[in-house]
Amino acid sequence: MTTAKALRQPCYAGIFRNIECGPSPAAESLGFPKLRGINVTGLHCGRRGLVLVLRAKSKPIRAKENASVSASLIDDWFKPITAKEDSNAEDRTSSFSGKNLTQMSNVGNSTNIMWHDCPIQKQDRQQLLQQQGCVIWLTGLSGSGKSTIACALSQSLHSKGKLSYILDGDNIRHGLNQDLSFRAEDRSENIRRIGEVAKLFADAGVICITSLISPYQKDRDACRALLSKGDFIEVFIDVPLHVCEARDPKGLYKLARAGKIKGFTGIDDPYEPPCSCEIVLQQKGSDCKSPSDMAEEVISYLEENGYLRA
Amino acid sequence: MSSVQALCQACSCAMFQNIECKLGFAKFCGINAVGLSRGRKSLLKPIMAKEDHGASLIDDGNPKCQGHQVNKPNGINQSTALSGKSLTEMSNIGNSMNILWHECPIQKLDRQQLLQQKGCVIWLTGLSGSGKSTLACALSRSLHSKGKLTYILDGDNIRHGLNRDLSFRAEDRSENIRRIGEVSKLLADAGVICIASLISPYRKDRDACRALLPEGDFIEVFIDVPLDVCEARDPKGLYKLARAGKIKGFTGIDDPYEPPYSCEIVLQQKGSECMSPSDTAEIVISYLEKNGYLLA
Numbered sequence: 201m202t203t204a205k206a207l208r209q210p211c212y213a214g215i216f217r218n219i220e221c222g223p224s225p226a227a228e229s230l231g232f233p234k235l236r237g238i239n240v241t242g243l244h245c246g247r248r249g250l251v252l253v254l255r256a257k258s259k260p261i262r263a264k265e266n267a268s269v270s271a272s273l274i275d276d277w278f279k280p281i282t283a284k285e286d287s288n289a290e291d292r293t294s295s296f297s298g299k300n301l302t303q304m305s306n307v308g309n310s311t312n313i314m315w316h317d318c319p320i321q322k323q324d325r326q327q328l329l330q331q332q333g334c335v336i337w338l339t340g341l342s343g344s345g346k347s348t349i350a351c352a353l354s355q356s357l358h359s360k361g362k363l364s365y366i367l368d369g370d371n372i373r374h375g376l377n378q379d380l381s382f383r384a385e386d387r388s389e390n391i392r393r394i395g396e397v398a399k400l401f402a403d404a405g406v407i408c409i410t411s412l413i414s415p416y417q418k419d420r421d422a423c424r425a426l427l428s429k430g431d432f433i434e435v436f437i438d439v440p441l442h443v444c445e446a447r448d449p450k451g452l453y454k455l456a457r458a459g460k461i462k463g464f465t466g467i468d469d470p471y472e473p474p475c476s477c478e479i480v481l482q483q484k485g486s487d488c489k490s491p492s493d494m495a496e497e498v499i500s501y502l503e504e505n506g507y508l509r510a
Numbered sequence: 511m512s513s514v515q516a517l518c519q520a521c522s523c524a525m526f527q528n529i530e531c532k533l534g535f536a537k538f539c540g541i542n543a544v545g546l547s548r549g550r551k552s553l554l555k556p557i558m559a560k561e562d563h564g565a566s567l568i569d570d571g572n573p574k575c576q577g578h579q580v581n582k583p584n585g586i587n588q589s590t591a592l593s594g595k596s597l598t599e600m601s602n603i604g605n606s607m608n609i610l611w612h613e614c615p616i617q618k619l620d621r622q623q624l625l626q627q628k629g630c631v632i633w634l635t636g637l638s639g640s641g642k643s644t645l646a647c648a649l650s651r652s653l654h655s656k657g658k659l660t661y662i663l664d665g666d667n668i669r670h671g672l673n674r675d676l677s678f679r680a681e682d683r684s685e686n687i688r689r690i691g692e693v694s695k696l697l698a699d700a701g702v703i704c705i706a707s708l709i710s711p712y713r714k715d716r717d718a719c720r721a722l723l724p725e726g727d728f729i730e731v732f733i734d735v736p737l738d739v740c741e742a743r744d745p746k747g748l749y750k751l752a753r754a755g756k757i758k759g760f761t762g763i764d765d766p767y768e769p770p771y772s773c774e775i776v777l778q779q780k781g782s783e784c785m786s787p788s789d790t791a792e793i794v795i796s797y798l799e800k801n802g803y804l805l806a
Binding site for chain 1: 616620621624625657660663666669670671674678682689692693697700
């Protein structure tokens with residue numbers, strides 16, 4: 201642990217030094233905020249150098265700039281670190297040789313497990329697929345149309361030759377999360393696992409569309425923190441409760457009102473709308489956009505921000 | 511279990527009846543096909559493995575049924591799915607209630623067509639130090655050079671993320687494998703060639719993962735390297751620690767490894783001959799090519 205702390209110190213200092221000593225015009229124009237209270241929780245050595253995984257104690261910072269600029273900034277930050285760490289440079293050299301990079305670590309409840317890197321990386325897969333692997337996180341009340349929009353989005357992307365995959369919260373409960381109940385802790389674990397799987401899919405180069413209520417900001421932010429900046433696209437389907445209840449496509453609101461379902465989001469349990477998400481799909485008054493219209497809004501966002509090309 | 515088996519039997523029977531009568535829609539004895547309408551309810555648990563198996567039979571046995579494939583539990587077929595609406599069906603499963611199965615018009619076949627490959631799981635099993643990770647990387651590189659999309663699920667890497675809450679207790683080891691099996695199923699469903707690399711010493715656990723996938727989508731590869739060779743290599747220094755008593759329950763030392771009875775591929779190291787990782791990867795590639803996995 202002492203060793204880990206010692207390692208973190210240079211990284212931490214390096215980031216701030218980079219910001220202060222290098223008055224980057226990009227940073228200035230973007231108004232990039234200074235980072236505080238950041239834990240450096242993982243170093244992944246790959247063919248493209250160091251990727252520093254930051255877990256902010258405060259809320260994740262959602263930059264408005266596009267992915268390429270964001271990536272550029274990240275590269276700038278990490279150069280000083282790379283230059284100073286001989287062992288890391290050596291690791292990168294080993295990586296290029298195509299050998300396994302392994303690093304012993306203790307994490308979670310496990311000990312003596314190794315991180316394995318492989319020469320075929322996310323960028324290679326993205327190049328193959330001609331798209332950016334990312335997670336489109338659809339959040340909204342039950343009955344707001346998450347699954348319908350997810351399907352429309354998937355269809356639209358497929359027609360453009362893009363590979364996408366839907367992780368539907370309910371479907372996942374049939375498989376990976378069949379051991380989880382609807383207790384509060386299990387609900388959080390359900391979201392955590394889906395977030396981890398979504399990260400794997402994005403790493404595979406897939407456009408992963410998650411569709412689950414995920415009512416708490418804390419859980420959504422934890423999932424966002426798993427991914428690189430720009431790889432998590434939160435879409436809030438803003439449909440009023442009374443409209444969702446009137447629809448009641450699964451008959452759940454009726455059951456909840458009758459007291460047969462406890463802790464139902466919107467009835468007994470709260471839904472926390474996103475404070476700042478990438479996209480809001482709003483139903484204004486009696487206007488009712490079609491699922492494909494809303495899907496096209498998301499598609500436009502993806503196109504404008506370069507997700508549909510490698 | 512007896513009841514489930516009976517249902518599986520009935521489904522299997524119904525599948526064949528369907529083929530004989532040339533009906534586009536499969537009837538299930540004892541099961542209501544309520545998935546065809548939105549929001550209808552059924553209290554029956556979906557029978558995953560057998561129905562997938564049945565779907566495979568229909569695909570193989572009767573080309574005329576292609577337009578009416580049974581892809582998901584309870585006979586929800588492609589024709590209905592193509593309407594673009596969500597098909598939903600209430601069910602109780604595991605520890606959850608009131609959850610629905612959602613169907614979507616873009617299916618695995620569509621994704622495979624897009625990628626020009628068959629989504630499947632290549633499950634590498636073998637002792638620590640047998641070369642699973644090295645082979646996985648060589649395989650990934652080779653497939654990538656052929657323009658195929660692969661993804662490696664390394665048992666150790668997954669413990670950093672999805673399975674960070676699991677320890678090395680016996681129950682947690684099984685849960686570790688179960689979750690990796692479920693994720694590999696999802697990746698295969700996405701059209702990806704998923705390469706799972708973990709010791710998975712018990713046949714029961716490997717068979718449970720195989721049962722998650724349709725027939726032919728699970729390719730078990732046994733890397734047959736003797737224990738003494740693995741221990742001599744000891745790339746992670748774990749055998750040394752285990753021999754010193756610092757690691758308990760280490761596979762091959764304290765805990766047993768159960769070699770597969772019938773797996774698709776055995777990569778054997780004979781005597782002192784040592785095949786290179788790319789040679790062993792080519793054996794797997796040949797298998798994939800011969801069995802049509804590298805074309806849609």
